[in-house]
Amino acid sequence: MTLRQDIHSSGIPVPCLSCEARRRGVCGALEPDDLAQLAKTSSRHNIEPGVELIGDAEAVDCYSNVLSGVVKLTKSLSDGRQQIVGLQFAPDFLGRPFKMKSAINAEAATAVSLCSFPRAAIERMMKQSPEFVHRLLKQALNELDEAREWMVTLGRKTAPEKVASFLLMIARNIDSNVDPAAMSACFELPMTRADISDFLGITNETVSRQLTSLRMDGVIRIENNRRVTVDSMSRLERRCGGRGAIAV
Amino acid sequence: MTLRQDIHSSGIPVPCLSCEARRRGVCGALEPDDLAQLAKTSSRHNIEPGVELIGDAEAVDCYSNVLSGVVKLTKSLSDGRQQIVGLQFAPDFLGRPFKMKSAINAEAATAVSLCSFPRAAIERMMKQSPEFVHRLLKQALNELDEAREWMVTLGRKTAPEKVASFLLMIARNIDSNVDPAAMSACFELPMTRADISDFLGITNETVSRQLTSLRMDGVIRIENNRRVTVDSMSRLERRCGGRGAIAV
DNA sequence: CGCCACGTTGATAATGATCAAACCATGTGG
DNA sequence: CCACATGGTTTGATCATTATCAACGTGGCG
Numbered sequence A, B: 001m002t003l004r005q006d007i008h009s010s011g012i013p014v015p016c017l018s019c020e021a022r023r024r025g026v027c028g029a030l031e032p033d034d035l036a037q038l039a040k041t042s043s044r045h046n047i048e049p050g051v052e053l054i055g056d057a058e059a060v061d062c063y064s065n066v067l068s069g070v071v072k073l074t075k076s077l078s079d080g081r082q083q084i085v086g087l088q089f090a091p092d093f094l095g096r097p098f099k100m101k102s103a104i105n106a107e108a109a110t111a112v113s114l115c116s117f118p119r120a121a122i123e124r125m126m127k128q129s130p131e132f133v134h135r136l137l138k139q140a141l142n143e144l145d146e147a148r149e150w151m152v153t154l155g156r157k158t159a160p161e162k163v164a165s166f167l168l169m170i171a172r173n174i175d176s177n178v179d180p181a182a183m184s185a186c187f188e189l190p191m192t193r194a195d196i197s198d199f200l201g202i203t204n205e206t207v208s209r210q211l212t213s214l215r216m217d218g219v220i221r222i223e224n225n226r227r228v229t230v231d232s233m234s235r236l237e238r239r240c241g242g243r244g245a246i247a248v
Numbered sequence C: 001c002g003c004c005a006c007g008t009t010g011a012t013a014a015t016g017a018t019c020a021a022a023c024c025a026t027g028t029g030g
Numbered sequence D: 001c002c003a004c005a006t007g008g009t010t011t012g013a014t015c016a017t018t019a020t021c022a023a024c025g026t027g028g029c030g
Helices: A002-010 A032-041 A119-128 A130-156 A159-174 A193-200 A204-216 A233-238 B002-010 B032-041 B119-128 B130-156 B159-174 B193-200 B204-216 B233-238
Strands: A043-047 A052-054 A062-068 A071-076 A082-088 A105-108 A112-118 A185-188 A220-222 A227-230 B043-047 B052-054 B062-068 B071-076 B082-088 B105-108 B112-118 B185-188 B220-222 B227-230
Touching: A032 A112, A032 A119, A062 A119, A071 A193, A071 B130, A082 A130, A082 A193, A082 B130, A112 A119, A119 A130, A130 A159, A130 B071, A130 B082, A130 B130, A159 A185, A159 A193, A159 A204, A159 A227, A159 A233, A193 A204, A204 A220, B032 B112, B032 B119, B062 B119, B071 B193, B082 B130, B082 B193, B112 B119, B119 B130, B130 B159, B159 B185, B159 B193, B159 B204, B159 B227, B159 B233, B193 B204, B204 B220
Parallel strands: none
Antiparallel strands: A043 A112, A052 A105, A062 A112, A071 A082, A071 A105, A185 A227, A220 A227, B043 B112, B052 B105, B062 B112, B071 B082, B071 B105, B185 B227, B220 B227
C-alpha cells in the first residue's frame, strides 16, 4: 500500500525506481510524466558477450542505456585493423543522435543489460525536454574528454605506460565501490588481451608481455587471466607516464 | 530599401549578418532577439599565431566562435610530451561548457579571429534557448566523431598513412572552396612540422621524411614548406590506409 | 653578417611487430 | 575417465618501423 502510494505520488515507473540511469544517467533529466511516457516504449535486454549491438554503417533504430556490463565501441579499417574508440559503462547512453547511420560498431564486451528505446521516442523526448538534451550534451562532452585523454595515450605513451593506464582506467570504472584513493583494487578485466590491444593500439603479444612485466615487478597479481589484483595503486599510477595535466 | 527592410524585419545585429557562425555555427540556433542580446556582450579579437587562448587547468571565463584561422587543442604529459587532440576551424565553437577548468590547452595555430562571449552570457543563452543547447550537442557529437576517427589514425595507422591522412583532412577543411571530388588541391599547412608530429603521434623527422617521400612519388608538391599542392587527391586517398568504415 | 627557428637528411639504436611454438583452461565426444 | 580439439594466453627469436642523435640547409630578420 505504502509502495503503491509512493509510486502514485512520485509517478515514477516501477522499473525506473532503482535504475542507475535515473540517478546518474540521462533519465535523471526527466520529470515523472516524461519518464512514464518513455518507459511505456522501453524494453530491457540481456546481451551475451560478443554480440554486436550496432553495426557499422547500419541504420540506427534504437537508443539504449547501459544498465550493467561493458560495451566496446570500435572502428575498423578495410584491411581488418581495428581500434576500440570507447568503452561504455553503466549508466552511459548508447547511440548517436542526429545521424541516420552509425559510423562505429558497438559490441557487448561482457554480458550486458540494456534499457532500449525506439528512435522516435528519444527524438520526441529531445523535442519536449530541454533538460534531456542538456544531459545528452553533458554525456557527449564527457565522452569527448575521455576520447581526447586516450588520444594522448595512443599517440604519446609507450607500451608499458599504455597498459598501466588501461588498468588504472578499468580499476576506476569497473569497481565503483573502490574509492579512488584506495591502496589496492581487485577486478575482472572486461575484455580479452586482443581487445585490450585493439584499445591501446598495440599487439596482444605486447599487452601480454607488459602484464607479466607488471606482475614480475609486484605491481599486480593475475589470478586467472581475467581477474587482476592491483596491490599498489600508487605504483601503478607512477607507471602511467606523466600526469595528464601539467600541475599548476 | 529592400535591404533595409530585411535588416529591420529580421532584427539581426549588423556584425552577425555575414557571420559564418550564424550560417553554420552555434549562432544559427538563435532567434534575432537572442542574437541581439548575445551580440551586446560579444567582442571580436584578432589573435597572432602561437598565442595561448585557454591554458591548461585555467579557469574558463569566456567562450568563442572561431571566425577564421585554425586553433589547435593540445594535452601534455608532465615530462613535456605533447599531443594535439583537436583542430578547430571556422565556425567551430571554442570552450567547454559545464566545467570550471579546462583540461586542455587551446592555442592559435595560424592567425585567428574570434567572436568571444563572457561565460555568463553563454550560460544564460543555454538556459533560455533549447535550440542553442541542441546546436552545442550537435557540435560536440561532431567533435567526438572526429576524435574517434583520429584515434584510429593514432592507434592503427603507419607513419606514411598518418601523414597522408593528415594532408587529406587539411585539404578538406582549409579550402572549403575546393569541392571534395576535386582532382587536386593547393593550400597552406596551418602548422609547423613539429605541430603535425604532435598531432600524429610521431616525430617531426618522420613527418619530414614522409612528406619528401610523397613529394618524390609525385603525389604532392611542396612550394615553400608551408604551401602544398596535392596533384592527385585519389592517389593521396589511396595512401591513407583502409577506408575508415567497412564498405557495405 | 650571423643568428635563430624551422626543416631536411643521414646513421644508429630501440621499441614494438611479426612469426612461431608452447601452454593452459575449458568443453566435447569416445 | 581420458583423449582431444579449441580459443585465449604466454613466451621466445627475429625483423621492421620509427625514435633518437647529429649534422647540415634554408629563409627571415636584427
